Amino acid sequence: MTAATISGPKDFLSEVMAATPGDNRLNHCIQCGSCGGSCPSGAEMEHTPRRLFALIRAGERKTVLMSNAPWYCVSCYYCTVRCPQNIHITDVMYTLKAMAIQAGLYHDTSLPDFSETFVDYVEKYGRSFELGLATRFNLRHHPLSLAGMAPLGLNMLKRGRIDLTPHRIEGMAQLSAILERAKSLEGVLA
Amino acid sequence: MKALFYPGCSMQRNARPYLDSLLAIRADIGLELQEIDDWNCCGATEYMSVHRVAAHSLIGRNLALAQAQAVDTDVLTAGCSACFLNLSKTDTQMREDAKLNGTVNEALAAGGLHYDAGSLKVRHLLDLVCHDIGYDAVKARVVKPLYGLKVAAYYGCQVVRPDYDGRWDSHEHPTAMDTLLRALGAEVVDWSLKTQCCGGHMSVIGPEVAFGLIRRLIHGAAEAGADMVVTLCPMCQLNLDAYQVEMNKHFHTDYRVPVLYFTQLMGLAFGKSAKELGIGKEFVDATPALAKIQAEAPKVAEAKRRRRPKPGDGLPMPRME
Incomplete structure (x- = not known):
C-alpha cells in the first residue's frame, strides 16, 4: 500500500473535522456504538452514526454524503452527551448535511429541500413562515398527502396559530448583507 | 430580575x-423583559444544515443586537428550545473557536455590527424561573x-442537552420543572421519557418516524397516569399536541393527552383566567384535565412502611453490631 492511499481516507476525515467548529474530536471515535444506540431515529437510518464515522475514516465520501442518516438526525443531542469520547456528533451531522448539499449528493431530494425551503423564507423575510414552508414543501414532495393535511392546517388557522402572510423584519438589507458576506467566507472554516 | x-x-x-x-x-415573578428590537429568525435546526458560517452569522445578528441594546442586564433569555x-x-x-469568532464578526461587520463572544449569558426561560427567580418566589404567588x-x-432535548453552560442537574433526568410544578401544587408523575425526542422536524420530512416517537411519549404519559404533559418548547408542543391527532389517525388510537406550557400552569396557579393564558388554543382539549383542579389540598397519603430488608437482599455488607 502506498502512502497516497493511506493519506486519501485521512483527507475526508480532516475535511469534516475542519468544517465543524470547535474541538469536535471526531478522530477520537472508538466505535463503541453509544451514539446509534441512543438515537431516536437510528432504526430508520441507512447508517448509524458509528458506521458513518467508520466510513468517514475509510474515506467513503460518496457513501457518507449519500446516506440519509444526517438528515434523519433530529438534533436531540443524546449521542453528544453520551459519547465517552466527547465527540460533537450532532455538530458533525450538520457538517455532513451542508457538505451533501454542496456536493449535490442525496437519494431523496425532499430531505435537503425542507432545509433549503426554510432557509429561502428566512433569507427573504428574516423570519420563518410556517404556512409557506408547509405548503411549498408538501406541494413539491407529498402532493397526495396535502388533502390529508388540510384539516391540520385549517385547525391551526381556526386557533389563530398560523399566519397567512409572512412578517418581514426592518433590517432586511442589513441581514442580507451579513448573510452574503458570511456565504463568501463559508469555505474559510474548511 | x-x-x-x-x-x-x-x-x-x-x-x-x-x-x-x-x-x-x-x-408576578418580578421578571422584566426587554425584547430585542428587530430580531430575526434563529434558523431552527435547518439553516445550519445548509450554510454553516451563515447560520452562525444569522444568530450572531441577534446576539450583536442584544449586546448593543442591553440596558442594565447581560442575561438573554428565550422560551423556545431551538432558539x-x-x-x-x-x-x-x-x-x-477563534477562527469562527473572526469569521462571524467579519460577516457581521458587513451590517455594521459586532458581537463580543461571552458578553451575554444565554439562558432558557425555565432556567431563569427555576434558578434565578426561584421556587420560593413562585410559591409565594400561588393563590x-x-x-x-x-x-x-416534559423537557424535550435542546434545553438540557448539550447544556453548554452546565445549568441542569441531569441531561437525561432533570428535576427543575418537576420541582416548579410541585411548587404550584400539582402532582408530578414519575416517567422515564422526560427528555426523549418529540420528533423535531421529522413530523414534516418523515412523519412515520415522528408518529412513532410521539406515540411513545403520549403513551408513556398516559400510562404514568398524567392528566397532561407540561412542556417548555413550541416545537414539542406542536408535535405532541397537533400531531397527536395525526398520530392517532396513523395508529388508529384515541389518545387525548393535552399539552400545555409551564407558564400556563403558573398562570392558573397565580389565579389568572384560562383565556388570558391562551388556554383553549390547543388541539387536544385541556378542559377535562383542568376540571380536576381542586380547591382543597388532597389528603396526604399515609407514609408507606419501609420494606424490611430480607436476608440476602442485595450485596452482603459489613454490619456494626
Whole structure:
C-alpha cells in the first residue's frame, strides 16, 4: 500500500473535522456504538452514526454524503452527551448535511429541500413562515398527502396559530448583507 | 430580575399561548423583559444544515443586537428550545473557536455590527424561573394551587442537552420543572421519557418516524397516569399536541393527552383566567384535565412502611453490631 492511499481516507476525515467548529474530536471515535444506540431515529437510518464515522475514516465520501442518516438526525443531542469520547456528533451531522448539499449528493431530494425551503423564507423575510414552508414543501414532495393535511392546517388557522402572510423584519438589507458576506467566507472554516 | 428577551418566530404565532401566558405572569415573578428590537429568525435546526458560517452569522445578528441594546442586564433569555440552543451554541462556539469568532464578526461587520463572544449569558426561560427567580418566589404567588392535577413534566432535548453552560442537574433526568410544578401544587408523575425526542422536524420530512416517537411519549404519559404533559418548547408542543391527532389517525388510537406550557400552569396557579393564558388554543382539549383542579389540598397519603430488608437482599455488607 502506498502512502497516497493511506493519506486519501485521512483527507475526508480532516475535511469534516475542519468544517465543524470547535474541538469536535471526531478522530477520537472508538466505535463503541453509544451514539446509534441512543438515537431516536437510528432504526430508520441507512447508517448509524458509528458506521458513518467508520466510513468517514475509510474515506467513503460518496457513501457518507449519500446516506440519509444526517438528515434523519433530529438534533436531540443524546449521542453528544453520551459519547465517552466527547465527540460533537450532532455538530458533525450538520457538517455532513451542508457538505451533501454542496456536493449535490442525496437519494431523496425532499430531505435537503425542507432545509433549503426554510432557509429561502428566512433569507427573504428574516423570519420563518410556517404556512409557506408547509405548503411549498408538501406541494413539491407529498402532493397526495396535502388533502390529508388540510384539516391540520385549517385547525391551526381556526386557533389563530398560523399566519397567512409572512412578517418581514426592518433590517432586511442589513441581514442580507451579513448573510452574503458570511456565504463568501463559508469555505474559510474548511 | 431583568433579561433581554428573544421571543422567536414560533412564539409570535403557533406558540402564541406560550408568549401570552409569559406576559401574563411576568409581573408576578418580578421578571422584566426587554425584547430585542428587530430580531430575526434563529434558523431552527435547518439553516445550519445548509450554510454553516451563515447560520452562525444569522444568530450572531441577534446576539450583536442584544449586546448593543442591553440596558442594565447581560442575561438573554428565550422560551423556545431551538432558539435558546442556537443563541447558546453560537455564543459558545465563537468563544471556543477563534477562527469562527473572526469569521462571524467579519460577516457581521458587513451590517455594521459586532458581537463580543461571552458578553451575554444565554439562558432558557425555565432556567431563569427555576434558578434565578426561584421556587420560593413562585410559591409565594400561588393563590390557586393545582391540587389534584397530575402532570408529566416534559423537557424535550435542546434545553438540557448539550447544556453548554452546565445549568441542569441531569441531561437525561432533570428535576427543575418537576420541582416548579410541585411548587404550584400539582402532582408530578414519575416517567422515564422526560427528555426523549418529540420528533423535531421529522413530523414534516418523515412523519412515520415522528408518529412513532410521539406515540411513545403520549403513551408513556398516559400510562404514568398524567392528566397532561407540561412542556417548555413550541416545537414539542406542536408535535405532541397537533400531531397527536395525526398520530392517532396513523395508529388508529384515541389518545387525548393535552399539552400545555409551564407558564400556563403558573398562570392558573397565580389565579389568572384560562383565556388570558391562551388556554383553549390547543388541539387536544385541556378542559377535562383542568376540571380536576381542586380547591382543597388532597389528603396526604399515609407514609408507606419501609420494606424490611430480607436476608440476602442485595450485596452482603459489613454490619456494626
